[in-house]
Amino acid sequence: MAENKTERSDTLLEDLFRAYFDARRHKRNTRNQLRFEMDLEANLIELYDQIRKREYRVGPSVCFIVEHPVKREIFAADFRDRVVHHLLFNYIAPLFERTFITDSYSCLKNKGTLYGVERLEHHIRSCSDNYRQTCYVLKLDIQGYFMNINRRIMYETIERVMLKMGPRQSHRGRPWNELLDYDLVLYLLREVVFNDPTENCIVRGSRSKWADLPRSKSLFTSPADCGLPIGNLTSQLFSNIYLNDFDHFVKRKLKHKHYGRYVDDFYIIHRDKELLKRHIREIDAYLQENLGLTLHPKKIYLQEISKGVTFLGAVVKPYRRYMVNRTRNHFSELLAAMNAYIRTHPRPSKTFLIYMQAAMNSYLGYMTHYKCYKMKLKLVPRMGEVLKLGSLTHNMTRYRLNRDIRERLGLDGRADALPWEMECLPLPREQADEDFVPDDDGDWASRRQMADETDALLFGEEQGAERARPEEKVPRGCDAGRPSGTGNGEPPAAGEGQGGV
Numbered sequence: 001m002a003e004n005k006t007e008r009s010d011t012l013l014e015d016l017f018r019a020y021f022d023a024r025r026h027k028r029n030t031r032n033q034l035r036f037e038m039d040l041e042a043n044l045i046e047l048y049d050q051i052r053k054r055e056y057r058v059g060p061s062v063c064f065i066v067e068h069p070v071k072r073e074i075f076a077a078d079f080r081d082r083v084v085h086h087l088l089f090n091y092i093a094p095l096f097e098r099t100f101i102t103d104s105y106s107c108l109k110n111k112g113t114l115y116g117v118e119r120l121e122h123h124i125r126s127c128s129d130n131y132r133q134t135c136y137v138l139k140l141d142i143q144g145y146f147m148n149i150n151r152r153i154m155y156e157t158i159e160r161v162m163l164k165m166g167p168r169q170s171h172r173g174r175p176w177n178e179l180l181d182y183d184l185v186l187y188l189l190r191e192v193v194f195n196d197p198t199e200n201c202i203v204r205g206s207r208s209k210w211a212d213l214p215r216s217k218s219l220f221t222s223p224a225d226c227g228l229p230i231g232n233l234t235s236q237l238f239s240n241i242y243l244n245d246f247d248h249f250v251k252r253k254l255k256h257k258h259y260g261r262y263v264d265d266f267y268i269i270h271r272d273k274e275l276l277k278r279h280i281r282e283i284d285a286y287l288q289e290n291l292g293l294t295l296h297p298k299k300i301y302l303q304e305i306s307k308g309v310t311f312l313g314a315v316v317k318p319y320r321r322y323m324v325n326r327t328r329n330h331f332s333e334l335l336a337a338m339n340a341y342i343r344t345h346p347r348p349s350k351t352f353l354i355y356m357q358a359a360m361n362s363y364l365g366y367m368t369h370y371k372c373y374k375m376k377l378k379l380v381p382r383m384g385e386v387l388k389l390g391s392l393t394h395n396m397t398r399y400r401l402n403r404d405i406r407e408r409l410g411l412d413g414r415a416d417a418l419p420w421e422m423e424c425l426p427l428p429r430e431q432a433d434e435d436f437v438p439d440d441d442g443d444w445a446s447r448r449q450m451a452d453e454t455d456a457l458l459f460g461e462e463q464g465a466e467r468a469r470p471e472e473k474v475p476r477g478c479d480a481g482r483p484s485g486t487g488n489g490e491p492p493a494a495g496e497g498q499g500g501v
Helices: 002-010 012-024 031-038 040-052 079-097 113-127 151-165 182-193 233-242 244-253 273-291 325-344 350-367 373-383 385-389 403-409 445-459
Strands: 062-066 072-076 136-141 202-204 259-262 265-270 301-304 309-311 314-317 320-323 390-393 398-401
Touching: 012 040, 012 079, 031 040, 031 079, 040 079, 040 182, 079 151, 079 182, 079 233, 113 259, 113 265, 113 309, 113 314, 136 273, 136 309, 151 182, 151 233, 151 244, 233 244, 244 259, 244 273, 265 273, 265 309, 273 301, 325 350, 325 373, 325 385, 350 373, 350 385, 350 390, 350 398, 350 403, 373 385, 385 390
Parallel strands: 062 202
Antiparallel strands: 062 072, 136 265, 136 301, 259 265, 309 314, 314 320, 390 398
């Protein structure tokens, strides 16, 4: 046993390096990541020593509001803490994935939103005998889910399952309690789970951004010892673990075969409408008594399947499924923004053209999973300037730049990587600023300072070290401002801070 513990501790540094490479994926060249990478080995060694000596403590987070696609309060952890989140995720995710039901879709490999929609269709067809029998779908939602997760209950649940799974064989052929250092994992769990992100956080934006945010969607107003920050990788996994016992309650106790859940949004399909009505009360009672949660009273949907059901961005109807209007509207806004940019920039830069082609193909590829041909025909007249630089191919499922543009830019059909300055989608509604395009020779060097200052506003080096630039334009969904709030977990006071730039 002592040899196993020594072996596990010897792999901690290797696990930290692996977690670092996972954490920097899609975060490369952000200010926090670059600062950490400048002295990578020393930072990881320091983090290794802190964890090994049980001296690691979670640092302050950056709190801000996003408006797109819906208004949410986000807590962005420091990059150093993100590495620890990935380390913990890599340790416990394989263990808990074996305890999840098949129809749990969130934060699992190959089980995303499309898989959830396809499983919903499967359950509807199975229950209705391919739409030949009448059946009903009950769709429910939990009110203020992330903000009402009890941290103590969640930690006890994780600890109980880990001890139960300990003697069982892991995916590597060894028992879990030999493969994992349980003492280390539980220590990291306590530090992450019981950390209150509202303490000493750095708040971006003005109080007005929180004015119309419901109290049930803010950690600043959540009950004591409750709430998980939206934005952390561990929060996604913990949200699945927290409702795992509920999934088994619905499947084993209530005996529902046709059930699925994506985070706090779940459905039950059955032929007996009255049975579904009775089970609403049983479900609500279980959630309140065991998890401290309540169903959202305004989001109870019970309807015959022929009427259709909206789930994970899709409207599922007999023998077909459609894309929701909100996604179509986002596509229309993106087209309007790109058309406006092209009209003001007759010779768009290579960066913008790569961005435009990637964005178009992203939406067109997404629409291939739905019945959207007529919708595409209605969107074609809105493409305007975009179609002057390229064309729709493969039955309007792909967008390709014109050959002369590809030859002039030297693309040659290659999938060029999108520069990190252009990774936010969609473009702002306002006219694009000249500072967001590179020099004539395609060099971004002269624009790096502006992008770094924007990152500083979002993720800042230290509290109070940021510089405000009122006239800046930041891609929608990335609102930022001067630090505000008291830094002690209280919402920003009236008049403090500066509005989003």
